[in-house]
Amino acid sequence: MTVPVPPALPGPIDPPARLLMGPGPINADPRVLRAMSAQLVGQYDPAMTGYMAETQELYRAIFATRNDATVLVDGTSRAGIEAAIVSLVRPGDRVLVPVFGRFGHLLAEIAERAMAEVHTIEVPWGQVFPVSVVEEAIERVKPTLLALVQGDTSTTMNQPLDEIGEICARHGVLFYTDTTASLGGNAFEADAWGVDAATAGLQKCLGGPSGSAPITLSERAVAVISSRKKVEAGIREAGDVDAPDFVRSNYFDLGMILDYWGPRRLNHHTEATTMLYGARECARIILEEGRDAVIERHRVAGAAMLAGVQGLGLSVFGDVAHKMNNVVAVEIPSTVVGDAVRASMLSDFGIEIGTSFGPLHGKVWRLGTMGVNARKDAVLQTLAALEAALRRGGASVPAGGGVDAAMDVFGGTEV
Amino acid sequence: MTVPVPPALPGPIDPPARLLMGPGPINADPRVLRAMSAQLVGQYDPAMTGYMAETQELYRAIFATRNDATVLVDGTSRAGIEAAIVSLVRPGDRVLVPVFGRFGHLLAEIAERAMAEVHTIEVPWGQVFPVSVVEEAIERVKPTLLALVQGDTSTTMNQPLDEIGEICARHGVLFYTDTTASLGGNAFEADAWGVDAATAGLQKCLGGPSGSAPITLSERAVAVISSRKKVEAGIREAGDVDAPDFVRSNYFDLGMILDYWGPRRLNHHTEATTMLYGARECARIILEEGRDAVIERHRVAGAAMLAGVQGLGLSVFGDVAHKMNNVVAVEIPSTVVGDAVRASMLSDFGIEIGTSFGPLHGKVWRLGTMGVNARKDAVLQTLAALEAALRRGGASVPAGGGVDAAMDVFGGTEV
Numbered sequence: 001m002t003v004p005v006p007p008a009l010p011g012p013i014d015p016p017a018r019l020l021m022g023p024g025p026i027n028a029d030p031r032v033l034r035a036m037s038a039q040l041v042g043q044y045d046p047a048m049t050g051y052m053a054e055t056q057e058l059y060r061a062i063f064a065t066r067n068d069a070t071v072l073v074d075g076t077s078r079a080g081i082e083a084a085i086v087s088l089v090r091p092g093d094r095v096l097v098p099v100f101g102r103f104g105h106l107l108a109e110i111a112e113r114a115m116a117e118v119h120t121i122e123v124p125w126g127q128v129f130p131v132s133v134v135e136e137a138i139e140r141v142k143p144t145l146l147a148l149v150q151g152d153t154s155t156t157m158n159q160p161l162d163e164i165g166e167i168c169a170r171h172g173v174l175f176y177t178d179t180t181a182s183l184g185g186n187a188f189e190a191d192a193w194g195v196d197a198a199t200a201g202l203q204k205c206l207g208g209p210s211g212s213a214p215i216t217l218s219e220r221a222v223a224v225i226s227s228r229k230k231v232e233a234g235i236r237e238a239g240d241v242d243a244p245d246f247v248r249s250n251y252f253d254l255g256m257i258l259d260y261w262g263p264r265r266l267n268h269h270t271e272a273t274t275m276l277y278g279a280r281e282c283a284r285i286i287l288e289e290g291r292d293a294v295i296e297r298h299r300v301a302g303a304a305m306l307a308g309v310q311g312l313g314l315s316v317f318g319d320v321a322h323k324m325n326n327v328v329a330v331e332i333p334s335t336v337v338g339d340a341v342r343a344s345m346l347s348d349f350g351i352e353i354g355t356s357f358g359p360l361h362g363k364v365w366r367l368g369t370m371g372v373n374a375r376k377d378a379v380l381q382t383l384a385a386l387e388a389a390l391r392r393g394g395a396s397v398p399a400g401g402g403v404d405a406a407m408d409v410f411g412g413t414e415v
Numbered sequence: 416m417t418v419p420v421p422p423a424l425p426g427p428i429d430p431p432a433r434l435l436m437g438p439g440p441i442n443a444d445p446r447v448l449r450a451m452s453a454q455l456v457g458q459y460d461p462a463m464t465g466y467m468a469e470t471q472e473l474y475r476a477i478f479a480t481r482n483d484a485t486v487l488v489d490g491t492s493r494a495g496i497e498a499a500i501v502s503l504v505r506p507g508d509r510v511l512v513p514v515f516g517r518f519g520h521l522l523a524e525i526a527e528r529a530m531a532e533v534h535t536i537e538v539p540w541g542q543v544f545p546v547s548v549v550e551e552a553i554e555r556v557k558p559t560l561l562a563l564v565q566g567d568t569s570t571t572m573n574q575p576l577d578e579i580g581e582i583c584a585r586h587g588v589l590f591y592t593d594t595t596a597s598l599g600g601n602a603f604e605a606d607a608w609g610v611d612a613a614t615a616g617l618q619k620c621l622g623g624p625s626g627s628a629p630i631t632l633s634e635r636a637v638a639v640i641s642s643r644k645k646v647e648a649g650i651r652e653a654g655d656v657d658a659p660d661f662v663r664s665n666y667f668d669l670g671m672i673l674d675y676w677g678p679r680r681l682n683h684h685t686e687a688t689t690m691l692y693g694a695r696e697c698a699r700i701i702l703e704e705g706r707d708a709v710i711e712r713h714r715v716a717g718a719a720m721l722a723g724v725q726g727l728g729l730s731v732f733g734d735v736a737h738k739m740n741n742v743v744a745v746e747i748p749s750t751v752v753g754d755a756v757r758a759s760m761l762s763d764f765g766i767e768i769g770t771s772f773g774p775l776h777g778k779v780w781r782l783g784t785m786g787v788n789a790r791k792d793a794v795l796q797t798l799a800a801l802e803a804a805l806r807r808g809g810a811s812v813p814a815g816g817g818v819d820a821a822m823d824v825f826g827g828t829e830v
Binding site for chain 1: 424425427428429430431432433435437439440441442443445448449450451452453454455456457458460462463466469472473489490491492493494497501521524525528529530616618624625626646657661662663664665666667682683684685686687688689690692693695696699702703761767772
């Protein structure tokens, strides 16, 4: 047959210069991209297993944990979420999901698909849960797993987690949290907070491209995973294939993934070597600067962006006291067409800011200050461009109000 | 708490030079790694959606199909396999898996985990199925899906598929094939052969790193996927969550993935942009050289490696007439310690050759000639090194026998 070759092959990848100041993905740190351009080695090469062990150690530091079971899942952040849930939850298990935005709905959906008995509690978008409300729900539902997002980019909220682990431990509940949007830019302490499972992605504060999902699992979580059926010699040999003890996924069976990363090095998938190189470099960059220093840099950049948009006379959505450092939701003034301003930001200024989902669709823009973009010049460029785009869009904005307010936060000197 | 920072941060990624001549992963084409070092753009940036559309068109040419539903799954080749199976198979559906090696067992296991009623037929390792045996099993089992590996690296066999699609269509069976190990190095014609679903990975003949899984789906396959429950507004709103119509995975729900790649651009995962850049470049490289020319280059390189190992007096495992072009299994001579020779190949010569699994464990080495490594100098380096390593390991081998035999295949001139 005639092979339908494209009439003209497209040219090489040559993306336009963009400053990505939305809720993610953000620009990858150029060091990460350089690390990813290194040539491959075989998956059992001593160099590769060495890189794997180093990556585990680096992510223990990023998650602030001594968990041996700290590895990468080969896929986007959502792959890490699904691996955690399908491996920790048996069909019929009760799962409690406090929902304060889009990603809480995602955790609930994944747990429903995993045939858990899912219970949700909700607060309006723009709020977080008081700890007492979570505890009350745990006492009522008696779940085996609490699945709780830390930072939900859909609302910009940052759920306080520091007291949740103790409550879960007291009630014999496993505590899983999705830190995709928050890790690296906001405080997170897996061990000190009693977290049993946490997952992330590279494309937010960690400063890399999407496609690798760091995960850490406590000994309690590993014990649950280890208690599920092993499929080594063939699934039928392992027992009744309809039993709830089987993880219903091969790719996301963390028991197998841990055996691949662990000393047994049992073959599972072929590790996504280039993504591992990238994940390793993301962590190295953060730990070189210092984990706390990176979080502080995100705090300052986020505070400057917040002050800046307020300096432009814009209103901020949600409970600002519980906002993540790395993203702010700005109400779109009624005097402009939101999508037109956003399009001008991209096509005229080369700066991407974010739109919104669900109840906030069309109502707010989301501005991110994450990873390598959590820095002064990126914030000031964005505010200067936003001022210009707003004015051209028909809004009345105070001249220089955004940049001046942000500059005050950064401690810039007068010129 | 004290964050357990690694006492000394590991240095930058700096892998040793390796020539990867095993069954995969292989060295990535340097052009692919360069493409992957390009900076990111946002996932709904016109540049990004343009790259996505181009990637779809490029993989239509690679798969030889006009299927609109030709996309990437964000994960390793195994992610593509699981996405195909969980999206095409409802719990209780009958699935037929002809098993001729390790990856047939994998397809069966994934289908079992998806709660299908799985029927397998087997031939001994080193053989493929006569078409009549597959048809007979289809008539007996009456499956809704036939899941059949094309090339199984564990045995090096290449299952003929050209008549299978017609048989499946005649019996109303969907035909899925895993082409991970074979695509790009062996003939494959999705449309002409009546394939309903095919999946692949970059790390074999396509010449890239693991971490992206191209997939193509016929209209018949898309109709099955479209008939399953949509989860858009929330899973409970979508109906009875225990119904078999629900895909039990969010990440691998091809209905959602197609809506993300399609004109609706419904948000699902955050595309692994860097892996997409890599996948796009892999296809561009192949189509520049010409798809048929690349397959022919794999045929010649594979024939040269086969002649070379025979020229060294080694025996080849399996039905050579049905071997994939891109990998050969060589029986380890009883006069040497297999792992010692393989270790010397790696540590002394910088060349990786493969070990084996299952019934072949310890009995054969596997030598690959794939992607950018399906070339004369890589084959000759490998044969020269293998001769030296065998001799140093205690085997008696004809001096120059491997290189001379391979050179004859390549048509090298006397020096």
